[in-house]
Each structure stands twice: as C-alpha cells, then as structure tokens.
Amino acid sequence: MTPFLALHAIEKRYNSHLALQLEEIRFESRKIYSLVGSNGCGKSTLLQIVALLLKPTFGEMVFQGEKVVWKKKNLLRLRQDITLVHQSPYLFSRSVHHNIAYGLKMRGTNSKDQHRLIHGALEMVGLEGFGRRSARELSGGEQQRVAIARALVLRPRLLLLDEPTSNMDRASIEAFDKLLPLLVEQGMTIIQATHSPDQPERLNSTIIRMEDGRLA
Ligand SMILES: Nc1ncnc2c1ncn2[C@@H]1O[C@H](COP(=O)(O)OP(=O)(O)OP(=O)(O)O)[C@@H](O)[C@H]1O
Structure with missing residues (x-):
C-alpha cells in the first residue's frame, strides 16, 4: 500500500554541516508520530x-x-494539506481572532465560516472567549494554543507540531493529549517533535528516535 508520506535517502546540509541523513521513513495516515532525541x-x-x-x-x-517536485506552484498546492506549528510561533500584535482568521482569509473563506471555524478551534484548544484578547499579551502556553488553533482551522491532512507542549502547564497538556486522538479520528496525521519523556507513550504514538541527524 502506498504510504501517506515517504522519505527516501533524505539528506540536509547547512553549508558543510550534515544535519540530517535518513535512509527511509514511511508514515501512514491517521496516526501520531513522535520525533524524539x-x-x-x-x-x-x-x-x-x-x-x-x-x-x-x-x-x-x-x-x-505524489513525488514532491520543489517548484513554487507545486509546493503552494501541496502545502494546502500541511501545516507546521513552530515551537515559538509568530503571532501578529492583533487580536487572537485576527491571528487565526489570517490563513482563512488567504484561502477566501467567508466571514460566517471564519467565525464558526475559529469558535470551534478555540474551543478545541481550551481558549473559549479568547477571540478579542490581544495575542501578544497572552502567556507562552496560551500563545502556543492559539498557534495550534490557527493550524486547526485550516484543516490540514498533515499536522506538524514542533515541541507543542514546551510552554504548557499540566492542565493544558492533559487537554492537548485528549485533542490529538480526536484530530486523528477526524482524519489527520500528526508528526510532533517532543522532549517530553512520557507523552509519546501516553499518546500511543509511533516513536521515531533520532541521534546526530540519523535514525537511532
Ligand atoms: N539554519 C541553520 N543553519 C545552520 N545550521 C543549522 C540551521 N538549523 C539547524 N542547524 C543545525 O542543524 C542541526 C539540527 O538542528 P535542529 O534544529 O533540526 O535540531 P533539533 O533536534 O530540532 O534540536 P532541538 O531539540 O534543540 O530543537 C543542529 O546541529 C543545528 O545547529
């Protein structure tokens, strides 16, 4: 069966520094993967x-x-199905609502649907009623959750999370642990990078161990 995502002999060098050298990794759809190392x-x-x-x-x-061809037009189309939430997400100094609406506006979503999707996403990340708050004035953990809500409204097939719980308190992590399996049920595939020692197992995720740019 064709995997959802496959990487073959991927190497990444930053100038002369070899940061990544992976032989083969396959990801199936509707699963959670944890990159650890x-x-x-x-x-x-x-x-x-x-x-x-x-x-x-x-x-x-x-x-x-589909084999990825690194041409702008092709990448723009494929990126519609993929969203990465960075470890320290950039938020505009506007309201939470504005931040989350941004990607939807770019896709031409009408304002009624924007409101519905934003309301649902804020509820999912436990930030009901935060829409009018100024995004930059939120705590680090709240900002991380806004960034996750911003990703969720775009309904990607592949959700990538870079250390999503690094700033979250225990209650938020518990809520997050419940959210990920729900997203998988809805059809998402999730790959997260994490330093949490126990969360990958708690989520019953497939663990991918890395060491010096290689699979360990
Ligand atoms: N833009 C860059 N230019 C040069 N070297 C880089 C760049 N980005 C990353 N590196 C180097 O590539 C290697 C891998 O970095 P990467 O950020 O992918 O690691 P990581 O596993 O995510 O680390 P962490 O757990 O600290 O977030 C490191 O040696 C890093 O210094």
Missing part, C-alpha cells in the same frame, strides 16, 4: 522538510502518492 539531532530540520518549507540537499519525498 537530544538537542540538535535534526527534529526541527526534518519537520521543516516535511512541511515543504526547507528543501533537502538530496533525497526524495512522496506525499499522498
């Missing part, structure tokens, strides 16, 4: 490549049966 082992680099934001130096990716 120490600082600098290549987790964020891998997420950025999978998000089609960073071109590998060598190698091939096949996403939903």
Whole structure:
C-alpha cells in the first residue's frame, strides 16, 4: 500500500554541516508520530522538510502518492494539506481572532465560516472567549494554543507540531493529549517533535528516535 508520506535517502546540509541523513521513513495516515532525541539531532530540520518549507540537499519525498517536485506552484498546492506549528510561533500584535482568521482569509473563506471555524478551534484548544484578547499579551502556553488553533482551522491532512507542549502547564497538556486522538479520528496525521519523556507513550504514538541527524 502506498504510504501517506515517504522519505527516501533524505539528506540536509547547512553549508558543510550534515544535519540530517535518513535512509527511509514511511508514515501512514491517521496516526501520531513522535520525533524524539537530544538537542540538535535534526527534529526541527526534518519537520521543516516535511512541511515543504526547507528543501533537502538530496533525497526524495512522496506525499499522498505524489513525488514532491520543489517548484513554487507545486509546493503552494501541496502545502494546502500541511501545516507546521513552530515551537515559538509568530503571532501578529492583533487580536487572537485576527491571528487565526489570517490563513482563512488567504484561502477566501467567508466571514460566517471564519467565525464558526475559529469558535470551534478555540474551543478545541481550551481558549473559549479568547477571540478579542490581544495575542501578544497572552502567556507562552496560551500563545502556543492559539498557534495550534490557527493550524486547526485550516484543516490540514498533515499536522506538524514542533515541541507543542514546551510552554504548557499540566492542565493544558492533559487537554492537548485528549485533542490529538480526536484530530486523528477526524482524519489527520500528526508528526510532533517532543522532549517530553512520557507523552509519546501516553499518546500511543509511533516513536521515531533520532541521534546526530540519523535514525537511532
Ligand atoms: N539554519 C541553520 N543553519 C545552520 N545550521 C543549522 C540551521 N538549523 C539547524 N542547524 C543545525 O542543524 C542541526 C539540527 O538542528 P535542529 O534544529 O533540526 O535540531 P533539533 O533536534 O530540532 O534540536 P532541538 O531539540 O534543540 O530543537 C543542529 O546541529 C543545528 O545547529
């Protein structure tokens, strides 16, 4: 069966530094994957490549049966199905609602649907009633949850999360642990990078261990 996403012989060099060297990784749809490994082992680099934001130096990716061709028009189309939530997300100094609506406006979603989707996403991340708050004035954990809501409204097939719980308190992490399986039920595939020692198992995720840019 064709995997949802496959990486073949991917290498990424930053100048002469070899940051990533992976032989073969296959991801099935509707599953949760956790990338684990120490600082600098290549987790964020891998997420950025999978998000089609960073071109590998060598190698091939096949996403939903289609070989990725690194041409702008092609990438823009494929990126419609993929969203990466960065570890320290950039939020505009506007309201939470404005921040989440941004991507929807870019896609031409009408304002009634924007409101419905934003309301639902804020509820999912436990930030009901935060729409009018100024995004930059929120705590680090709340900002991370706004960034997740911003990703959710776009309903990606592939959701990539770079250390999503790093700023979250215990209650938020518990809510987040319940949210991910719900998203999988709705059809999403999730790949997260995490330093949490127990969360990958709690989520029953497939663990991908990395070491010095390779699979451990
Ligand atoms: N833009 C860049 N230019 C040069 N080197 C980089 C760049 N981005 C990452 N690196 C290097 O590539 C390697 C992998 O970095 P990466 O950020 O992917 O690791 P990571 O596993 O996500 O680390 P962490 O757990 O600290 O977030 C590191 O040695 C890092 O210094």
